[in-house]
Structures are given as C-alpha cells and as structure tokens.
Amino acid sequence: MEHGDILARLEATIAERRMGDPSASYVAKLNAKGIAKIAQKVGEEGTETVIAALAGDRKELVGEAADLIFHLMVLLSAKDVPLAEVLAELERREGTSGIVEKASRSN
Numbered sequence: 576m577e578h579g580d581i582l583a584r585l586e587a588t589i590a591e592r593r594m595g596d597p598s599a600s601y602v603a604k605l606n607a608k609g610i611a612k613i614a615q616k617v618g619e620e621g622t623e624t625v626i627a628a629l630a631g632d633r634k635e636l637v638g639e640a641a642d643l644i645f646h647l648m649v650l651l652s653a654k655d656v657p658l659a660e661v662l663a664e665l666e667r668r669e670g671t672s673g674i675v676e677k678a679s680r681s682n
C-alpha cells in the first residue's frame with residue numbers, strides 16, 4: 576500500500592471523530608479540551624521529537640515524529656485548514672531555493 580494514502584485516511588478519520596464521544600475517541604477528547612490544549616500537545620510532541628533526535632534513538636524518533644504529525648493534523652482539522660492547503664504551499668515552494676524563498680515569504 577502506498578504510504579501517501581495514510582495522510583488522507585487519517586485526515587478523514589480525524590474529521591469524523593472530531594465531534595464524537597470523548598470517552599470513546601482520543602481525537603474527540605482532545606477537541607473537547609479546546610484549541611489551546613491541542614496546540615500544547617503539538618508543542619510537547621515537537622519537543623519530544625527534538626529530544627529523541629538528539630538522544631540518537633532512531634526508533635524513538637520515528638514514534639515521536641508520528642505523534643507530532645498526528646497532533647499537527649488534529650490541530651489543522653480543529654482550525655478547519657485542509658491538509659491539501661499545506662501540501663499546496665509545499666508544492667508552491669518546490670524547486671525554489673530555501674534561501675531566496677525565506678526572504679520572499681509573506682508570513
């Protein structure tokens with residue numbers, strides 16, 4: 576199976592569970608706690624990813640990176656930002672120099 580499909584499936588699952596029962600779904604539980612809690616989780620998972628990278632534990636890094644991507648997708652969903660919009664932004668940057676691109680970025 577193509578790995579790229581998992582992001583689309585995960586986005587659909589997150590959208591489906593968002594308003595669900597917090598006692599039966601982690602995605603619903605996080606959304607019930609509000610945007611600040613979701614954003615906090617993204618920050619925590621980012622920090623844990625950095626720690627795993629610096630500790631040199633490859634398996635730990637893969638797990639933390641998966642946690643980070645998952646929580647970032649929960650955050651994007653909660654803010655009604657489709658993943659396609661982020662991917663389109665990456666496509667827009669594709670082929671441009673990161674050095675030049677940084678200077679011309681609007682945000």
Ligand SMILES: N=c1c2ncn([C@@H]3O[C@H](COP(=O)(O)OP(=O)(O)OP(=O)(O)O)[C@@H](O)[C@H]3O)c2ncn1[C@@H]1O[C@H](COP(=O)(O)O)[C@@H](O)[C@H]1O
Nearest residue numbers: 585588589592599600601602603604616619641642645646
């Ligand atoms: N990919 C994930 C995924 N990655 C990590 N996690 C959960 O993220 C949580 C992170 O653990 P933490 O200890 O950091 O957080 P916590 O202790 O639960 O919460 P706090 O203490 O921060 O309040 C764990 O409960 C993990 O199970 C995930 N939960 C769900 N998914 C996907 O989301 C789908 C829907 O899940 P439900 O909403 O639970 O149905 C699943 O089928 C999966 O595909």
